[in-house]
Amino acid sequence: MNEKIIVIDDEQDFLDSMKRGFFTAGFRNLKLVVDPLEALDIINNETIPFDLALIDITMPGIDGVKLLEKIKTVSPETECIMVTAVNEAKTAVNCLQAGAYDYLVKPITREDLLATAKRALEKRKLFKLLEVTKHTAIPRDSLHNAFDPIITQSDSVLRVLKEAELHAPSDIPILITGESGTGKELLAKGIHLISNRRDQIYTPVNMAAINTGLFDAEFLGHTKGAFTGATRDRKGYLDQTHKGTLFMDEIGSTPIEFQSKLLRILQEGEYLKLGTSQPKKVNIRYISATNMDLKTLMLQGKIRKDFFYRLKGAWLNLPPLRERQKDIVLLSKCFLKEFSGSSDPLTLDDSVFSVLMEYQFPGNIRELRSIIQFASNLVQGTVVTVDCLPEHLRKISTNRSKKLPKFSNTFQSLESVTRNHIIYTYQKTSNNKSRTAKILDIGINTLRRKLKSYGVE
Secondary structure, eight states: OOOOEEEEOSOHHHHHHHHHHHHHTTOOOEEEESOHHHHHHHHHHOSSOOSEEEEESSOSSSOHHHHHHHHHHHOTTSEEEEEESOOOHHHHHHHHHTTOSEEEESSOOHHHHHHHHHHHHHHHHHHHHHHTTTTSOOOGGGSOGGGTTSOOOOHHHHHHHHHHHHHTTSOOOEEEEOOTTSOHHHHHHHHHHTSTTTTSOEEEEEGGGSOGGGHHHHHHEEOTTSSTTOOSOEEOHHHHTTTSEEEEETGGGSOHHHHHHHHHHHHHSEEOOBTOOSOEEOOOEEEEEESSOHHHHHHTTSSOHHHHHHHTSEEEEOOOGGGOHHHHHHHHHHHHHHHHTTSSOOEEOHHHHHHHHHOOOTTHHHHHHHHHHHHHHHOSSSEEOGGGSOHHHHHHHHHHHHHOOOOOSSOOOHHHHHHHHHHHHHHHTTSOHHHHHHHHTSOHHHHHHHHHHTTOO
């Protein structure tokens, strides 16, 4: 294996141990550094960046987190794994926020080290592949048709789908995040359909809906007589999903007392069925999803740190609909076609699109579908107007009309209209350049140049 790896730690014994572990696994392009400042100089002077860096947190000269920040500044493509003897959730979150891939606590087993390193390198390899299409749109037809139910023209979503496609053949656990209604379950099902387990069972489980008193019975299953009321043998989710994919939705709602049980299953690949004394092996691909901020929950003690790390072998984040302006139009037309039924095809008035483009969609795609269904029920004729929309959207139209400027007989140039629209959008996003660029569907460097020419920046 030719991946470039640098290990930075002020303990020579630890460096020697890491060297043995990596060499045994076939990694030969390895750099071991005791002095963190020397390591920073090495990274600064490398023409080809390191693929992976292992960084001790507590070192003389410079704090490991500060070193991480500096490395990410000069070599953002380098995946970083933090190593420490301090098992603190706050430190872990600080590292993750600074750009670390993972956080390992000493003593580290060779298995944990190599598993984490391989996942990080897999992510690095994936990003190298995606870098080819960074500045060009990914063609929709280049994706597997398993993702056809996910209707999108958004570059950001297409990249998530491409990343999911590349992860699918492996058994790496996948964590899908995103606001409610962004399509997390559709993405999970698509991953299963193009995985090596496509012919096996796919089991979706809503973790928030499981009664705490029935968790063991639901997940592990039980034998007849295992407890009062157990009149027959019952397969749990694990048993019935053997060799398949288990999708755990709302994973952030998992009670803390059950996270340790799931963690053991994820780590060991075995569980104890209620009423038995013999552990049972299970082979499952795990996909999790949540609309919660797991890092915040970890700080609050509601999510175990080790549980979080096991879930996020690969991390896919679906952007909200308000950041996918092109998709609002596309999805609206698709939903309208769905609800037109056998009658004459319905169309949306341009004023409706204007309202929808301004709306924030807290319920995302699910909410848009409901809005279009509501409007199609009220339409008289074949054109859906603003009057057919729910009241809170009609208010947007009314408020906009009140704010419209009085036009004179003098027409504005296209350049002037463009300038006003860009500045307006920039102000509406509270001067957030990244979000403004996404809404306008232009490159962030292009946005910066335009704002500078307008004297805004």
